[in-house]
Amino acid sequence: MxxxxxxxxxxxxxxxxxxxxxxxxxxxxxxxxxxxxxxxxxxxxxxxxxxxxxxxxxxxxxxxxxxxxxxxxxxxxxxxxxxxxxxxxxxxxxxxxxxxxxxxxxxxxxxxxxxxxxxxxxxxxxxxxxxxxxxxxxxxxxxxxxxxxxxxxxxxxxxxxxxxxxxxxxxxxxxxxxxxxxxxxxxxxxxxxxxxxxxxxxxxxxxxxxxxxxxxxxxxxxxxxxxxxxxxxxxxxxSSKYEKHCIFEHIYFSRPDSVVFGEKVFDVRKKIGAFLAKDEPDVDLVVPVPDSAIFFALGYAKEINKPFELGLIRNHYVGRTFIKPEQTVRDESVNQKFNVLPGVFKDKKVLLIDDSVVRGTTLKKIVLLIKKAGAKEVHVRLGCPPIKFPCFYGIDTPYKNKLIANNKNLEEIKEALNVDSLGYLDINDLDKSVKKPNHYCKACFTGKYPIESDFL
Ligand code: SF4
CATH class of the missing domain: 3.60.20.10 (Aminohydrolase, N-terminal nucleophile (Ntn) domain)
Known part of the structure; x- marks a missing residue:
């Protein structure tokens, strides 16, 4: 990207x-x-x-x-x-x-x-x-x-x-x-x-x-x-009669104020949030991992009529962790990147929404931060299906063994992240979140690559 x-x-x-x-x-x-x-x-x-x-x-x-x-x-x-x-x-x-x-x-x-x-x-x-x-x-x-x-x-x-x-x-x-x-x-x-x-x-x-x-x-x-x-x-x-736009542009990469592939990015994210709310644990507040999960959380909170809280504050002077190419640099960035609003999580059951989990490094540390801030429970929902396959079309996820969802099942990921419950977006709901689902590449979830690659 x-x-x-x-x-x-x-x-x-x-x-x-x-x-x-x-x-x-x-x-x-x-x-x-x-x-x-x-x-x-x-x-x-x-x-x-x-x-x-x-x-x-x-x-x-x-x-x-x-x-x-x-x-x-x-x-x-x-x-x-x-x-x-x-x-x-x-x-x-x-x-x-x-x-x-x-x-x-x-x-x-x-x-x-x-x-x-x-x-x-x-x-x-x-x-x-x-x-x-x-x-x-x-x-x-x-x-x-x-x-x-x-x-x-x-x-x-x-x-x-x-x-x-x-x-x-x-x-x-x-x-x-x-x-x-x-x-x-x-x-x-x-x-x-x-x-x-x-x-x-x-x-x-x-x-x-x-x-x-x-x-x-x-x-x-x-x-x-x-x-x-x-x-x-x-x-x-x-080979396909449809375009194969990268669906991840809507989930993570693009800015929410952009219109990408003919759709408002923030709108797609809100729809995804509402679909995620089908699986509703009993929580006190809905909190996004800023910035890309903000609109998922807004959609989710509106759907279940619970408070939306910007409980995590991101330091904007540290780069995006997903796009830092080396793991060591990525780990350091996570530590400096987020802090919690004082008192917001104390004794609360928290529904935390992130756009995706690739390696699990960032999310695990964020969950720990929220627990240290006094949260009673942390439930995590993710704005996309499990990422099981690497991307060959411009994203740096080359090895399957680095992808947490390729190596672990849902229960194992829940344990690895140390959360009270974990839910991914259903791929059918992802399809319903965009106007033309057939016009998208979803290979990192399905393994069905639209363009033949030397790497496959
Ligand atoms: S595999 Fe397809 S959907 Fe996934 S990141 Fe790459 S281009 Fe986007």
Missing amino acids: CGIIGVYNSPEAVRFAIKGLFAEQHRGQESCGIATSNGNDICYKKGHGLVKDFFTDSVVENLKGHIAIGHVRYPTKGGKTINNSSPHVLKTLSGLSYALVSNGDVVNYKEIRNMLEKKNVLFESENDGELLLKFIVYYIEKENYSIVNAIKKLFKDVKGAYSTLLITKNEMFLFRDVYAVRPLCYCKTEEGSFVIASESVALDIVNPVWKKEVGAGAIIQFSENKDVLHPIDISEFR
Whole structure:
């Protein structure tokens, strides 16, 4: 999971790109970067850390142009190095320049990289973004493809999830994989600029005239101040007649104020909360694990007519634990991240709601915190079914043995978390929480992967 932003035809492209990345900071915190073009040349800056820390005045000063693309990185492939960070930029011997940012994972990475290396294409990273860029540029430079035809070739050969932005000196292209796994939307502003983003919250900052979700398998060219859709026949490239959006975007990844895959994220979460309340223990208050479980808890508390209490306070200056890539860093973050409201839990029967449990590390510590604060009972409800399978489409859960629900049954998980009762969302209720359940990937719950992968 990463966040991307693109701005075309705006004198404020760099400022909008930074603001957009700031709105998408929750999608990745390891590194960030922006590439710009002023019509003559592409320049870029990328580095480790948060958007607010990296983009100092002296960094921003070097970024000029009316076109900008940006990226916040959550590493799935390749270590924490600058080479693995985005944007990836390429200046060819023929004098052309390209820059690319992408969100998702290529599942036949090795096959495509081997193919390109045999054609003497050199790589500097293990990152999918570099692979996508070098694939496209290879076909432009060596096989005389147009950019659009090179992207069409990419759709044919490169499997996986990729919501992507590519710029040249004068143009911007967006393309989205045929299953539309990761979100991507765009808008036009009153001034005639286009802004493209992973999440709609990043579009809200520019006062859009209209906003749209980008279609599955879309290639859109932004050129001479207009957007041109280059249609492809997606049925040629995918086995399912439906898109396979990541359902986890609604459960955890996306901001609640975003509209993702045509649905308001907070609405989906409230519906999930109400479904969870079917299984109602006798409790005094309903408490969310902030921030992503807040709307589940609101839905739940409303359904059972019990008090909703923000009993846990999250320190927002510590990163999201789920997206910290290394376990040691993750453990330290959990300890610093939450505290309890004094007196709220004393002698109470607490219904604690979290979005999901992946490894169990965070939740176990939170339960302990609440018990230490005097709770009589802690009952846990989770906003999704048990996560039993890894994700290969942009989320860092590669090994089954790290997933608590893959190794333990419900009773064992309840014991491991040391809670009085434990309940997961039923998968049928998850389906009822979204408008088009067939249009979603749910492989981490079902093991039914929509895109064939090298890793399966
Ligand atoms: S496997 Fe799970 S996390 Fe990965 S894309 Fe599918 S629903 Fe999303």
